[in-house]
Each structure stands twice: as C-alpha cells, then as structure tokens.
Amino acid sequence: MAYNHQEIEKKWQERWERGGVFHAPDFGDKPKFYCLIEFPYPSGAGLHIGHPRSYTALDVVSRKRRHQGYNVLYPIGWDAFGLPTENYAIKTGRKPQDITRENTDTFRRQLKSLGLSFDWSREVNTTDPEYYKWTQWMFLEFFKAGLAYKTKQPINWCLSCKIGLANEEVVNGKCERCGGDTQKRDKEQWMIAITKYADRLLEDLDTVDYMEKIKVQQRNWIGKSEGAEIDFQVPPLPEGGLGGVGGRPQSGVVTVFTTRPDTIFGATFLVVSPEVAQKWIDVGWNASEQVREYVAVSLKREEIDRTAEGKEKTGVDTGVVAINPANGKEIPVWVADYVLGGYGTGSIMAVPAHDERDFEFAKKFELAVVTVIQPEPLQVMIHQDIGISNAMQSDVRIVSDCFVGDGLMVNSGEFNGMKSEEAKWEIVEKVGARRSVKYKLRDWVFSRQRYWGEPIPLVWCDNCPPVIASEAKQSSDEMIASSPSAPRNDERKKGSWIPVPVEQLPVVLPDVDKYEPTDTGESPLAAITDWVNTTCPTCGGPAKRETDTMPNWAGSSWYFLRYVDAHNNQAFASTEALKYWMPVDLYNGGMEHTTLHLLYSRFWHKFLFDRGHVFEPEPYKRRHSHGLILAQDGTKMSKSKGNVVNPDEIVRDYGADSLRMYILFMGPFEEPVPWSLNGLIGVRRFLDKVERYVQRWVDRQESDKSEEYDGLVEPYLYKVSNDIESFKFNTAVSSFMSLFKELTAEVVDRNEPSNFIERYVSQVTLKKILTVLGPFAPHLANECWEKIGENGIVEEQAWPEFDASLLVQDEVEMGVQVNGKARATIRLSPMADEATAKKLATADAKVQKHLEGKEIVKIIYVPGRILNIVVK
RNA sequence: GCCGCGGUGGCGGAAUUGGUAGACGCGCAGGACUCAAAAUCCUGUAUGGGCAACCAUGUGAGGGUUCGAUUCCCUCCCGCGGCACCA
Numbered sequence: 001m002a003y004n005h006q007e008i009e010k011k012w013q014e015r016w017e018r019g020g021v022f023h024a025p026d027f028g029d030k031p032k033f034y035c036l037i038e039f040p041y042p043s044g045a046g047l048h049i050g051h052p053r054s055y056t057a058l059d060v061v062s063r064k065r066r067h068q069g070y071n072v073l074y075p076i077g078w079d080a081f082g083l084p085t086e087n088y089a090i091k092t093g094r095k096p097q098d099i100t101r102e103n104t105d106t107f108r109r110q111l112k113s114l115g116l117s118f119d120w121s122r123e124v125n126t127t128d129p130e131y132y133k134w135t136q137w138m139f140l141e142f143f144k145a146g147l148a149y150k151t152k153q154p155i156n157w158c159l160s161c162k163i164g165l166a167n168e169e170v171v172n173g174k175c176e177r178c179g180g181d182t183q184k185r186d187k188e189q190w191m192i193a194i195t196k197y198a199d200r201l202l203e204d205l206d207t208v209d210y211m212e213k214i215k216v217q218q219r220n221w222i223g224k225s226e227g228a229e230i231d232f233q234v235p236p237l238p239e240g241g242l243g244g245v246g247g248r249p250q251s252g253v254v255t256v257f258t259t260r261p262d263t264i265f266g267a268t269f270l271v272v273s274p275e276v277a278q279k280w281i282d283v284g285w286n287a288s289e290q291v292r293e294y295v296a297v298s299l300k301r302e303e304i305d306r307t308a309e310g311k312e313k314t315g316v317d318t319g320v321v322a323i324n325p326a327n328g329k330e331i332p333v334w335v336a337d338y339v340l341g342g343y344g345t346g347s348i349m350a351v352p353a354h355d356e357r358d359f360e361f362a363k364k365f366e367l368a369v370v371t372v373i374q375p376e377p378l379q380v381m382i383h384q385d386i387g388i389s390n391a392m393q394s395d396v397r398i399v400s401d402c403f404v405g406d407g408l409m410v411n412s413g414e415f416n417g418m419k420s421e422e423a424k425w426e427i428v429e430k431v432g433a434r435r436s437v438k439y440k441l442r443d444w445v446f447s448r449q450r451y452w453g454e455p456i457p458l459v460w461c462d463n464c465p466p467v468i469a470s471e472a473k474q475s476s477d478e479m480i481a482s483s484p485s486a487p488r489n490d491e492r493k494k495g496s497w498i499p500v501p502v503e504q505l506p507v508v509l510p511d512v513d514k515y516e517p518t519d520t521g522e523s524p525l526a527a528i529t530d531w532v533n534t535t536c537p538t539c540g541g542p543a544k545r546e547t548d549t550m551p552n553w554a555g556s557s558w559y560f561l562r563y564v565d566a567h568n569n570q571a572f573a574s575t576e577a578l579k580y581w582m583p584v585d586l587y588n589g590g591m592e593h594t595t596l597h598l599l600y601s602r603f604w605h606k607f608l609f610d611r612g613h614v615f616e617p618e619p620y621k622r623r624h625s626h627g628l629i630l631a632q633d634g635t636k637m638s639k640s641k642g643n644v645v646n647p648d649e650i651v652r653d654y655g656a657d658s659l660r661m662y663i664l665f666m667g668p669f670e671e672p673v674p675w676s677l678n679g680l681i682g683v684r685r686f687l688d689k690v691e692r693y694v695q696r697w698v699d700r701q702e703s704d705k706s707e708e709y710d711g712l713v714e715p716y717l718y719k720v721s722n723d724i725e726s727f728k729f730n731t732a733v734s735s736f737m738s739l740f741k742e743l744t745a746e747v748v749d750r751n752e753p754s755n756f757i758e759r760y761v762s763q764v765t766l767k768k769i770l771t772v773l774g775p776f777a778p779h780l781a782n783e784c785w786e787k788i789g790e791n792g793i794v795e796e797q798a799w800p801e802f803d804a805s806l807l808v809q810d811e812v813e814m815g816v817q818v819n820g821k822a823r824a825t826i827r828l829s830p831m832a833d834e835a836t837a838k839k840l841a842t843a844d845a846k847v848q849k850h851l852e853g854k855e856i857v858k859i860i861y862v863p864g865r866i867l868n869i870v871v872k
Numbered sequence: 873g874c875c876g877c878g879g880u881g882g883c884g885g886a887a888u889u890g891g892u893a894g895a896c897g898c899g900c901a902g903g904a905c906u907c908a909a910a911a912u913c914c915u916g917u918a919u920g921g922g923c924a925a926c927c928a929u930g931u932g933a934g935g936g937u938u939c940g941a942u943u944c945c946c947u948c949c950c951g952c953g954g955c956a957c958c959a
Binding site for chain 2 (some may be wrong): 216223340439685741820861868
C-alpha cells in the first residue's frame, strides 16, 4: 500500500477537530442545509458495517453542500433507551446508564475514525435527563391536549420481552424485536391518539419528497377507507336487546361498515365478529350454547392462529334475523371470526356475489348468493373483440365466480341500470345510512412496563379532580367500543392523573436493584416505594407516581428538533433556531423505519406544530432509504453466523477513505448489496493510484503539465457532481476510476520515469479533482492538497463550476449500423450534418462490405448518437 | 392473494425522452519487472465457430411495435420487499 492511511487519517481528523471545520454556526448569511441520518442505537456490539452506508452517503452530500456555500448542519446523537441495554443490565447486574456511556464512547470513537463531518458539539442522547426532560414535557403537552389517555384494552404482549407492544411492533403475530410469540392481554395502557392525525398524515404525504415506495407504505399503514355505516334492524330480544353495537347504544340495531353500499341489495346475511357477539352476551343476550362456545373459543385463540389457518372459514348462525333496509328482506345473522372485532364496527353485511370472503363463506354454509352488479357490457365486448379468452379475469376482475369490480346495477330495484359508483351514495341516503371513514391505523400504545425508558411524568392523586376536562378519546377510536371490555374513565374511583409541573421536570429514573420486569406486567419502578410515593403537586396530599415508562420511539420522535439548539435549558429549542434550521432538508435511514419511526415522528411534529411549538407542518422535506449491507454470501450479517464485518479492522487495515469509498461503490444505494473484501481492496488500489499520480505530478517539472487535458477531466467531475444529487454514488466512484485510468496510462518500465506516458494536468485542474474527491476520500484529498503545495484545506474550497464548453467534445465516436446491426464506428463532430456522417460511414471498409450489392433505402441519423443505413 | 421493485458475463454491477449492451471494480489467464516473492504495471476475458480479420448468437421465456428494443406493449416464469380475512 502506497500511503500510510493510519498516519494521514489521524492527522487530518485532528486538524478538522482543532479548526472546528464542521461546526455549524447558528444563523448567518449562507443558506442553510440540514442533513440528517437516523441516529444510532448504541448497542454493545459496536458500530455495524451497515451504519456507515447511510452516514457516508449523507456525509458526501453535506460536504458537497459546504463547498457550495451552504451552512450545513449534519448532527449526530444516540437513541440510547432500549431493551438490549436493559437486558444486558439484567444479565450483568450493571447500571444501564453505565453500559450506555461505554457503548456511546465506543460508537463515538468509531464514527470519528471514519472522518464523518458531524458537528459533534450538538451531540444528543435520549437517556440524558437534560434531553428526556423535554420528551416528558412533550408527553404532558399531549396529555393536556387530551391526546394522551389511559385505557384498559387488549394489547400485544411479548412473552419473552415481557413488554407491551404497539401494533406496529407486531409482525405476523411475532415481536418485531425478538421474534418471540405475542399474545393479547388486557392492560391499562397510556395511549396517544395518533388516529386523530390520520388524515393529515395521509394528505401531507403529497407535500413532501419521499421515495414513492415509502409513501405507499405509509398510505397502506394508515389504510383509509371511505364508506358508510348502515343500520340493520333486528327484533329486540326479550332478554334485553342488542345494545352498544358500533358504539351506538341503540336497541335492536346492528350497525355495519361497508365501502360498497351499492351492493346492499345483494347482502344476504350479516356477520358479526366474536368480539361483538361477546358484547351482546355481556349485555344479556341469551345466545345458544353453540354460539357461546364458538365465541369463547375464538376469543381465546391468538390472532396469529386466526389467520394462519388460511382460507378455511368458520362460523355459527346466531339465530338472529335482521332486515335488509334496502329491500326489507329477512336475512340471518352469523358470527364468524373472519370478521375482525377491531376494525370498522366489528360487523359486516355479507355480499357473497361481490366479495370473495363472503362468497367463500356462503359457499361453505350454503347461504344465498344474489348478483347485483354486472360488468359493463362494453368492457366484455372489447375483450371479446380482441380475442382474449380470459379477459374477464384480468381486466374486469371476476374472481372465483364472484365479481368485485364496479359495473351496472341489477336486482336492485329503482337503481337497476345505474353505474355502481354512482348509485353508491344515493343508496346510502335511501337506507338512512351515514357516510363514514375508517382507518387501519390504531392509536399508539405508549406505555412500557420496563425500567430503561423515560418515566411518564404523571402522578395519581386520589383527591384531586381531573385537570383535563375531557380525556377525549372516544371519537378518535370508535373501534375500541367493540372490544369486550373497555372501561370508561368515569367508572374509576374518584381521583385523577396530575401532570408533574414543568419546573419539577425531569422526573429522573431512580436507581433500582433489579431491572427485571415482572410477569404481572408491572415496571420494576413499582417496587421503589419511596419513589412511587410522592406528593400531589396540586393539593400537596399523598400521591403515587406513574411507573410505566415511554417506548423507545418517544425520544426518537423529536431528536432532530433538539439538534438545532442542543444545549438550551429553557426550551427544547429556541424559536429562532427552529425557524432557521427546520425543516430537515434531507433525511436518510433504514427502510424498516417507514411505518414506525417515520410515521410517529411526523405525527409528533404535526402535534407540536398545532401547539405552536414548531413552525413547519412536516419535519422532513426529502427522505431517502438505503439498502442493507449483506454478508459476502448474500445472507444477512449476524453474530450467530459469525459473518459480521468489523469496521474497526477495516479502518485499521485499509483506512477510512477506502471503507467510505467502497461502501459507496459496492452497489446502488437503495439496494441490498453483499460485502466483498476484494472489492474494498480494489478501491484501496484506486486510492493508491491517485496518491502515486499526485506524487509524480509533484515531481515533474512545470513544463510537463498541460492545460490540454482540462477538457478531458471536466466531464468526469461533472458526472460525479450530478451523481451525488441523484444518490448514484456507485457510478460517481466509477467515474473517478475511469478518470484516473485516463490520466495514468503508463508504459512498462517503471524504473525509467521518462517512459511514463502520463497526462499531467494543470494545477488548477488538479485542485478541481481534489476538491471533488474530498467528499469521498477526505483524508487523502487533503493530504494530496498539501502535497501539491496548496495552503489551507480542501473543505474551504468552492465546488467547481463546470464549463459547458468543455463538456461538449469536438469529436465523438459514433456507431454506424447497417440494418440495425453495429458494423463500424466513425469519429466526427456531434454537430456534423447527415451528409458528412454518411460520407464518413460509407468510406469505411466494413460498412462498404455490408452495403455491397444492396440498395440504400433509408438513412436514420441521430447526431452524436447513431447512423443507421437501411439496405435492401 | 394484493401492492411495489427487480431478473444483464464467473461475481458486484453500468447503460433506459429507444440509438455501438457489458462502463467501473472483483475474479481469472498470459506477460513485464524480480534470484524469487509481494507490490506495481501491461494485455486479454459474454457465448459459439475460426490461426486471424471476421461471422453468428446474446440482457428470465415467448410474442409484438420499430430503421433500431435491456429500455415500449401483451402473455408467462422466477426472485426480493411490504401488506395480509381491514369489509
């Protein structure tokens, strides 16, 4: 290896630090650019090789922007609350605070060794009481706004983490973190009403520049459906009637939600979820033994079983008969677990002719199927005309004999012949239904019964009245009504939750002896009685602290706001700093955070916006995501497989510049790419080549250097510059390699320097090259900068302007085709006219050979691109 | 099942308002330098045929549009990611 990377990397890192080169001053004349990476969770394993992928890419952008004259904020911090640390604390008996300090020290050292241009003066740590003071303050803002409420409801409980999970954290019934089984448990939980923001979270996606894929995922997750709630009359039952269905305590009514009111004439039965049936039983419905058993069994089963059984549907006839409000017909009411208790009203009208699930159910239990929508004849005809035999399946979507598309109404009384889309809302009116919008998004389960999180800053006082008039929750989440046991706040004994006053924040995590969570689901904090027992800030009487802590996502929902004013102790950030730096101009992170962190933080930010604490409706202007770095064999890196690459070793053996540039070079930024040590070594060879070239350049006399190569260099640098903007870092690096291939073509005898046929560019051009190389290999670029006798550092240089006249070459090589096949190349000006091109082409022996004895019928000429001679 | 993305040499991957397919890197082969090795440099490297110039084929499969298709259209196969009985 030609240069001593250990020496020069240390040297330049120290210079940068001494000079405060990457410190972002608040305010100033320059335009600002806020570049953000997802701050890491400092795990005990140290930095993963995947981390630098994101950090290096945005480091390149940040550095380029500084060259371009922007005041760039590129900050870093630690998302340090979390289970792995806590579990390690349990195992070793050590304090999580101490473990976190050690881990962040390691991460800091590792990140600094990569030469990333972070502004370290703004480092934040979510576990620092000075930080979580504001997380707690924000929670109280939610509380005061009525968006944080405590309720008992079934939540996802991870059996191995012993922790309640948000819906977003459960993947196929398994814990997102540990992969262990989850089960439903009824627990008192703090919730945050994110559903109130569902519409805005959805609509405002149109105002931001995210990768389309990310937007799609967010839209799916929010899952907005527009439809109607329709009441079906059922005879009031002697035992007490059907109450509380769909949140409306209206006797003798079953309310369903549907997005297809136009199919109501085809509704041949109703299906209620086991949850709803249970509710009926609770209010005194004398259900049959069979129904009771079915409901009991269904509710006991985990959700995963309910779906894992696949398509085979089960259900029982309740014996209840409902009236279809469209046609007055009597239809049976069934209970079946394919209807979910937690969505819509927990009950549906089944239209087997136009819904696959209902169709399947009807088939199995031999229930009536009535067709009320027909594909429009025109569509069918078109497909017949062009002879596509299976046209119906592909275009008009007739699936397994049931048609789910829009079409013309039949068997629908006065609506016959109408287009279904048009009849939809007229029918809603006719049957006295209500338009209704539903979301898949649920409120955010915000409590964790663990130690290592922000304490929720509330105390329970038995004597005080609630400070919040209404704990406003019902409207946000009507679906809760269909869950079996959602107690109302007023059912509780007197007393209420009192916020800890701002001047008493932060509520600091007390020391405990044992960090273990309990099987009963109580936080270890509950055992610290002298912490739990406190005085009520309102009345001064005895009170008890909330012992739940906040989820990991809390601190990470607003950390980008803290960076803009990281040491402020009057507010989470000053208005001036927020107005200057926000929004984030470019945000990069993992694909895995698109439905969790990204949604939560957008919501959190919108809430702060509504409260007047921040001044932008969306926190991130542009969002990118990077792909995983896989192990050499294409599988995921994991400790257990022993295929993990240690960044420290790479930096030690090959240097940070090699690692940075290789990570950018290895493949398209958004895609997963396998690691290759040989690939890394190849990049190191390139950097050595650059260093040797510069050394020889220095050794040569001025007369050997020429401006004639300036035009050669320009297009390569121009491409690099553009590729940075479009996140095509891999081709940017390729472009550098091609450039140096051009510059360093050598003849064989290395001992005879005069034999090098090398292109020594002018000093001005070499400086340009080093400036553009700077963001990729900043240490080497600076070392070379110094070597060529320049003062200062690369970081101070302006980004080169590209001379358009140099980008257009006088002569290009252009392909000549005969009948579309490449036969020769000619050199000519891209401005040349067709006659010139034709003359040159037909002069070529190879072209002549293919023209021989043929007649030219046509010539296609695209200047600079192609000349195609068509012959017969 | 639905939605999204993708399928190009031995490998990672370039190239799409349609215009010389395989840039750049890795690997491999041969050569130079060396007592030798390492390092470095040079040459070659899609496939088949030929000593060669060259010819033919070739971007998952099959069809189509076009002077010309990796790129556009249709049908199908495979892989990855997300959602998954959301009415």
